[in-house]
Amino acid sequence: MSGKAIISDVKTFSCSNSWRNYYFLKITSQDGLSGWAEFDQNFGSPGVEAVIKQIGHRLVGQSAMNHEHIREDLRNVTRPGQGGVVGQALGALENALLDLKAKTLDVPCYTLLGGKIRDEIRVYWSHCVSYRTRTEHFSPPITDIEGVRQIAREVGERGFTGLKTNIFEYDDNDRITNWAPGFGSVFEPGRNVERHTRQNLRRHLETMREAAGPDIDILLDLNFNARTEGYIEILREIADLDIFWVELDTLDPEAMAMIRDKSAHPIAGLETLIGLQQFLPFFRAGAVDVAILDTPWNGVWQSMKIAAAAEAYDVNVACHNFYGHLCTMMNAHFCAAVPNLRIMETDIDRISWDKDIFTHEPEFKDGHLVMPDRPGWGTEPIEEALLDHPSVEMNMYNRVPVARLRS
Template identity: 45%
Template sequence: MKISSVETLYCSAGWRNLSFLKVSTDAGLVGWAEFPENHINGVLSPLVRHLGQQLIGEDPRRVQPLVDRLRRASWGVPFGAVARSIGALENALVDIKAKSLDVPAYELIGGMIRDRIRMYWSHCGSYHVTNWKDLGVPRITSLDDVKALGRKVRESGYHALKTNLMMFDKAEPYMYRPGFAGGSGDPDRNPTRAAIAAAVDQMTAFREGAGADIGIKLDINFNFRPEGYLRMARALQPLDLDWLEIDNFSAAAVAQVRRGSRIPIASCETLSGCRQLRPYLEQEAVDVAIIDVPWNGILESMRMAALADAFEINVATHNFCGPIATLMSAHFCAAVPNFRVMEMDVVQVPWTNDLITQAPVIEDGHMRLPAGPGWGADVNEEALKAHPPVATKH
């Protein structure tokens, strides 16, 4: 069996596009992966195709030797976009190998430990502010709406939710996100008193709506520096958050926040591989290490999880994308021993499950993987064509 072609395909997911990788073989088997690139304006696609061309004519079942070759070919730029492109190719090769053996992908990484995967409702409320028209959901404009959404999470059977910082101090609601280009808030990433007060009010509303038994998490991304994260954590401490999620490329800075916070700290979702994760573990920077399976590749993700396990740290998945990314993340969650929880965007465009040939079953906030080899589903190319990609501002 030889790799005959490497292609990238796209479709609209409302306000953003989803990017898929298709690796075909001369034996008729096809491997699929999904590689999120909407924050960097599609720059992963040419990298994925360029690196993929180096695999034409190779046996796709030799996953580790091929991935190692790509890494050795890119030692000068081992992290970031290159690592994410290699991760996409690794995932597609794993899909092919599992199909060639007629087994689910999780059998290649040790076998299934759990058949019901615990998930939390991610971007809860956030998309109701920014993308409610695309998603066909009610707009959130007040804390009363936040409270009502918390009740909906509980009634839907999810054990936990995660949100981002919403602001209601202007005529139109908006997201507080100075850590991102074009985002609102102090561009020097100093938290205003209004933002801290809004975070307390928002999480209080979620707690009142969801009740005491539902976990609540707040993701404040790259929006502050350590001093700002600490001020936010201290203000939120009485609300019993599951975790405060932060991003920073300094392990020492994240460790400083963890030492000064009574709220558990989750981080690491943007890191590439064991080499970038290691200092966060050595410096005791996190309570939960978040791993992105589409970006890292499922084999490297398992190595990262094993490294975290050696430090008695549980792992969660970073998963904000489409249905193939969700399946890849779920196979990792099914097999990893030190599992905490899987992230899931519950609110998505109506055609999301049309994009794959077999959707997973989700009941009471838990996912059951579809039966079948590989990821358990392929991409429905006709559905992609029915929803062509849109122009984006990212």
């Protein structure tokens, strides 16, 4: 068996996703099979592709059947810079190796993970409102409160049972803008959450609840957009509302545990962590009700280890998934196999050519993703189709700053 799936080539690809780029990794074996993974270098991670190109040659001549051996070799040669873009590059390589191994064995990837526990995975509609405020990319566009009502109604009409939204502010004409100082949409390094922001957020959530109805679960994502004080103030503002979970990011386990202790709602987070060692302090502190794992960043095999540690602390897991269809299926195989799953994130608003650049799209039925039994991840990019959508040069890292210092 070790003589199978001998790696002959490691190659990366990218194409436009209209407002950012998709990135893919292809590992080819001497048998003519290919393992694919999707990775990302838009979400605060410039340079993942460069790391892959620097270390990918070490895979050539090795067997994808021994993916744990390969990962340990790569950890050894990158140890001083572990985490960050290095960790994400290792995660991408691991995911492509899993796909290649599963295709060599002619089995779905979830078989490698212990087999599937569930045939269907409950999903929630992520970035509900925020994507459609990118009016040049998504339709129907949302510019005001009526658009918010419309998409909230649409969630249930299309058979989904949960949605996740973000922080928005409304002006005197009910037009909305996203409020995200943690990601630079406004320049406010203190990330202070003033009264008007809290009141606008409450209005936004009440508007979505009224339009969606009482049976749709509403999740709120605060990201890195506040500090401890601001998160606590937001939680006080919305304490009486019906919220499935409040998702937030902080790098301080004790601070997150204190926030959780003061919250009327379950707290989810940790999606930006890489490696079990980064997760453990949060588990020990009792910082989260749901640990969110980015399996493209960590690698699905490593993510199963993190999920097992979470289960030891009686914590459920979810996945961070706002990428392309390949990432959705990578996450789906993790969700199908992991025992302590809460729910799966997915983006329902898609760009028009998503259906053209992947061999298969995810299948949704009654608010659930239906697991396929195709070998590997069950979908892969179509190389020729990627050429029809060249990578965009203008991305999030060379936008004009939202504010400049006055001279």
